[in-house]
Amino acid sequence: MTYASFRRRASWRPLTLSTTLIAAAALAACGGGGGSDDSTTGGGGTTTSAVALSGTASKGLMANADVKVHPVAADGSVDLTTTLASTTTDAEGRYSLSFDATVSRPYVVRVSAKADGSTTHLDEVTGTAQPLPAGFSMRSVITPSQAGTVTTSASITPFSEMVVAAAERAGGGISAGNTAQAVSTVSQLLGFDPTAVSARPVGSAQSEDEKKMAVMLAAVSQMASGGQLGCGDGDAGARTRCVVEALSASASTSSLKLASGSGGAAVDVSGALSSALGTVLTTPKLSGSVPGSLLAGVIANLGCKDSGCTPAAAGGSGGSDPTATAIAAARLLFNEIRSDWGAMFSRGGASLSGGAVNIQAWQFRSAMEGIEVPVDMLVKDTGTMLMGVDLYNDLMAGRSTQTTRSRGGDGQGGPVAGACGLFTATDLSTRATGTADARVVGCRAVYRSSRSFTQNAIVTTEWVHGFTLEPQADGSFTYVSRARQRVSSCDYSSGACTVTANTVLQPQLEASAGRLVPTLDTPLGTIRGFTLAGDLPGGVGKGSDTLGSHHHAIALTGSISTAADGLSATSQSDTYAVSGTLKAYSDASTEIGTLTLRSGQLAMSTLTAGGAPVGTLADLNLLWTTPGAEFEGTFKLKDVVLTRSGESWLPTFGQLSGALRTTRDGVSTEFLKATLEARISGAGSYDEREADSAGNRFGVDLTLTGTVTAPQRPVLEFTLGTTMHSDQESPDAVSFQYRTLVGGTPRMVVSGTATPGSEGSDARFMLREATSKLSLGWTGQPSSAELKAGDTLIGRIDASTRMLTFTDGSFVSLDIGL
Known part of the structure; x- marks a missing residue:
């Protein structure tokens, strides 16, 4: 299972974003009154x-x-x-x-x-x-x-x-x-x-x-x-x-x-x-x-x-006429709110010309667009090559007679995370039979796979990095690598699998090359550390059939340890502490990003030696930089669960936390600090081989919390949450909260929820401003919505004209330039 299918299903169109922002501004503007x-x-x-x-x-x-x-x-x-x-x-x-x-x-x-x-x-x-x-x-x-x-x-x-x-x-x-x-x-x-x-x-x-x-x-x-x-x-x-x-x-x-x-x-x-x-x-x-x-x-x-x-201060008591007080407060405060929002954002969100936050965000997006932090590549390529070295050393030391090894898979064409075999020559055409003819290690790190079914066989298509590793006299391994599309067919009756295609995805390029130097506890023994230096092929984009980059340069060191993982009294897993860099290039010489691992640990596999899921897959302190932007923070993946198919082990918790900055003329400007958490539920009862339905689905809870800053403007603190199931076109719910802070003191607190309609019911929206007890709610896509102070109606918003008309007949424009 991949996240790509989920992201396609998660493309729910926001329900009139402009209406929501108008409403939020109205609530903020009306602070200070109401019974x-x-x-x-x-x-x-x-x-x-x-x-x-x-x-x-x-x-x-x-x-x-x-x-x-x-x-x-x-x-x-x-x-x-x-x-x-x-x-x-x-x-x-x-x-x-x-x-x-x-x-x-x-x-x-x-x-x-x-x-x-x-x-x-x-x-x-x-x-x-x-x-x-x-x-x-x-x-x-x-x-x-x-x-x-x-x-x-x-x-x-x-x-x-x-x-x-x-x-x-x-x-x-x-x-x-x-x-x-x-x-x-x-x-x-x-x-x-x-x-x-x-x-x-x-x-x-x-x-x-x-x-x-x-x-x-x-x-x-x-x-x-x-x-x-x-x-x-x-x-x-x-x-x-x-x-x-x-x-x-x-x-x-x-x-x-x-x-x-x-x-x-x-x-x-x-x-x-x-x-x-x-x-x-x-x-x-x-x-x-x-x-x-x-x-x-x-x-x-x-x-x-x-x-x-620190909470924001509550609004006033409303005096003898709380409705009049709320209306007066709206007129008094709206210009200030409009100034804040107009300065922070601009209509459309895609312009360098307007909005302090838009300027920063657009610069960041322009610099980072199409680039994903290549932690996945570090885990898969490094882990796969180390598995190949272990396979070779185990055979040569007499610890095993196996000439193949893999992670994941069911032996019937099921997807694997990585696989290696021992061969007699670098063309990888003849499988080795023992120590006498095992001269080369062939491996593949799998980035994406799909399956189809014919009358007689299961056909698996994989997008991989293929490796050919040659052992050297000094104990190191040189390698060459290419990005490939590999197709195999496994017969239902015999279980025999045949590779029917192994297409090079960058035929115009020379193969990437480098050297892996393992540190062993004894000659041909267990790997306890390594250095990896050289090039890697272009990265396979998530959910894509194409490469998202030209090539990568890697310089990585690591130390490997086996320790209790806390899953049981005897359960252990191998992890490697890593540091180094991975640079991504858009062509032969143009660098588009550098991932620096300052410290951290990666699990070498999703399973322990005893077959139990590992507790933590990744816990990294990293820096991702491009010519115009950078992200600095931490990345975590943990809580692995086996899907019902028995083919895929998935982390059910992920967290990316840190700061986004833009850089221009040597000056770095931080505009967002945030933590993104993803929690998957129902993975253990989900079968990725079957169609998604009410009886076969997984859920994802996403929560984003952080602060947005811009020069000489209030700070916005925000929380955004959404829940969605893989069989649905719309989220189950969306909630948000934001606070504006002036001089470190909260000024207003706006919260809201949006629930898309199901069969026979309309979508529902609710917005509240806590300091003034103002609220705005509507169902479906109405032409107007009521603004209330407590239970008392004080005005109506016309969505088409962006006008807020109060119950005393006065009105204000809510066109804040978004």
């Missing part, structure tokens, strides 16, 4: 609200629990001695009640377990109703922003409890300002407002925010089940209470980082929650059909460090 309820103005200057409140209490769904509304005392503490309204949750955790309130004052909604032990919650890990102990409680908060009759909702979960606890610990306690900041901070962490999103089980969650909430609640249960955060004592109910209280104690208004204690007693709550979330997302029973990419933002936020954990 969180659906209100009917009372008029006459009254400051009281008649609140009709409903919602759900869930850890998971809490049945037969007490729900009470309490005012906040003058010192900012919750006045538990005064109850404004009370009720009991039903079997699904739902509640509803009414009370009178004062505008702009926060009120705490508290759910608690009954003292008689009759309160239960639907535990996500076990799927059963479990009793909660007396003393278990969680809280949420509402702040009526307008007078009159107010109909609103509040979910009560461990995450709304974090909101209340964070406000409570801030100076002045649960004030309107502290509450707004607490809601904003936790919303920035999670990508949704936990006080406003309905809590539902993962199987019945509808919106993307509800799905995220459901998975996060499952992660809390996972922590309780595993006894995390020091909560390993007592029964399930006691552990659940302990975890919820630990989450509550970890939240603050001033940081996205969840932590409690200090010094040696410090507890990394963010790390524990992230680990539990990872477990849930890889356990279908717990995550259901929720794509992992929806949680990419929260995983990135839980991993924040230092200043990256």
